[in-house]
Amino acid sequence: MSTALRVLITGAAGQIGYSLVLQIAKGDVFGRDTPIELVLFDIPLMTNALESIQMELIDCALSNLIGVEAVTSEKEAFTNVDFAFLAGSMPRKEGMERNDLLAANVRIFKSQGKDLAEFAKPTTKVLVVSNPANTNAFICAKYAARKIPARNFSALTRLDHNRAVAQIALKAGVTADKVKNVIVWGNHSNTQFPDASHATVTKNGVEHKAPFAVGDSNWIENEFITTVRDRGGVIIEKRKACSAFSAAKAACDHMYDWITGTPLGSFISMSVPSDGSYGVPEGKIEKGMSWTSFSGLVFSFPGLVFSFPVTISDGEWTIVKGLELNEFAKEKIALTIEELLNERDEALGACEE
Ligand SMILES: NC(=O)c1ccc[n+]([C@@H]2O[C@H](COP(=O)([O-])OP(=O)(O)OC[C@H]3O[C@@H](n4cnc5c(N)ncnc54)[C@H](O)[C@@H]3O)[C@@H](O)[C@H]2O)c1
Numbered sequence: 001m002s003t004a005l006r007v008l009i010t011g012a013a014g015q016i017g018y019s020l021v022l023q024i025a026k027g028d029v030f031g032r033d034t035p036i037e038l039v040l041f042d043i044p045l046m047t048n049a050l051e052s053i054q055m056e057l058i059d060c061a062l063s064n065l066i067g068v069e070a071v072t073s074e075k076e077a078f079t080n081v082d083f084a085f086l087a088g089s090m091p092r093k094e095g096m097e098r099n100d101l102l103a104a105n106v107r108i109f110k111s112q113g114k115d116l117a118e119f120a121k122p123t124t125k126v127l128v129v130s131n132p133a134n135t136n137a138f139i140c141a142k143y144a145a146r147k148i149p150a151r152n153f154s155a156l157t158r159l160d161h162n163r164a165v166a167q168i169a170l171k172a173g174v175t176a177d178k179v180k181n182v183i184v185w186g187n188h189s190n191t192q193f194p195d196a197s198h199a200t201v202t203k204n205g206v207e208h209k210a211p212f213a214v215g216d217s218n219w220i221e222n223e224f225i226t227t228v229r230d231r232g233g234v235i236i237e238k239r240k241a242c243s244a245f246s247a248a249k250a251a252c253d254h255m256y257d258w259i260t261g262t263p264l265g266s267f268i269s270m271s272v273p274s275d276g277s278y279g280v281p282e283g284k285i286e287k288g289m290s291w292t293s294f295s296g297l298v299f300s301f302p303g304l305v306f307s308f309p310v311t312i313s314d315g316e317w318t319i320v321k322g323l324e325l326n327e328f329a330k331e332k333i334a335l336t337i338e339e340l341l342n343e344r345d346e347a348l349g350a351c352e353e
């Protein structure tokens with residue numbers, strides 16, 4: 001068997017896919033010297049586009065890229081996968097409501113959760129990019145639970161995290177690497193809570209609390225939050241399409257950190273199944289009736305997939321516990337929990353239909 005890492009990208013013929021494949025192929029996630037096999041998956045209608053991307057990747061003449069497959073069948077796509085970037089989904093069409101989109105997309109993730117359980121390795125690490133990312137990841141984890149632990153599933157809020165870091169850096173007049181411990185709490189939607197109160201900024205060699213470094217606490221509680229929260233919508237308005245290369249770069253940052261870890265004293269934002277921290281509903285495993293035809297007597301329900309501050313070591317994330325939250329933060333977190341609970345219930349309903 002090949003020792004190369006098998007890396008799946010779904011929606012590979014889409015906009016994010018087009019940026020993501022090159023960043024991964026040239027080593028931004030797994031390193032320039034790590035052999036990888038890329039599996040590009042999309043719907044049959046996109047076969048020509050997939051094949052053209054496969055040709056371009058071959059034409060990059062990358063020595064670590066052992067193979068590139070362009071596939072449109074789930075079995076070929078998910079077999080023996082080590083890492084999965086799930087960016088395939090139905091785009092919103094004219095006249096579609098948010099609920100229609102949620103229903104269509106969570107059904108894709110129900111099916112892909114089952115595919116992961118059937119064909120992928122039990123150690124697979126999964127990043128869901130497609131919106132509604134947190135709820136898609138929840139559904140995917142639920143339907144893969146007979147084989148893959150919920151903690152191997154995550155959703156992308158790293159783009160929001162990177163946006164928050166960049167805004168603080170701009171305001172404080174430093175480069176982005178001088179800002180750490182920003183938190184994006186909750187859903188990848190406009191109920192998210194970008195929180196700078198635990199962040200620090202290093203200026204002229206001295207580390208300061210972010211509110212002090214930017215010198216404007218009103219900005220931290222108002223404009224900072226709305227700028228980060230609304231960024232995706234503003235880009236859609238201007239570009240008539242959603243963020244693509246910044247989302248692909250964030251997906252690479254997310255997976256890179258998951259593999260290589262966070263530096264001592266630093267945390268990043270990652271959407272992961274809740275363990276009950278900060279009052280976010282956790283998962284359950286109970287003996288009883290099964291919820292799929294696969295799972296025998298075990299009832300397994302992941303926690304809400306929620307963006308938390310996490311540290312990572314040896315490929316395992318841990319939610320940072322015990323951060324102090326003021327009333328303002330508690331209120332914002334409660335709102336995003338409520339939205340995710342509603343999305344979860346709608347998604348479960350759509351998956352049962
Ligand atoms: N989490 C984030 O930070 C973030 C940021 C930007 C975009 N997004 C989301 O990422 C997703 C992809 O965005 P995009 O701009 O690349 O969209 P896109 O429409 O350009 O590409 C989506 C691709 O998915 C494919 N697809 C459709 N159904 C599929 C299925 N069942 N299986 C596999 N592939 C399927 C489509 O054919 C298309 O090629 C969207 O849901 C978007 O909202 C998330």
Ligand SMILES: O=C(O)C[C@H](O)C(=O)O
Pocket residue numbers: 131159231232233235236242243
């Ligand atoms: O697709 C969207 O709604 C926005 C996108 O998720 C983004 O954050 O750029």
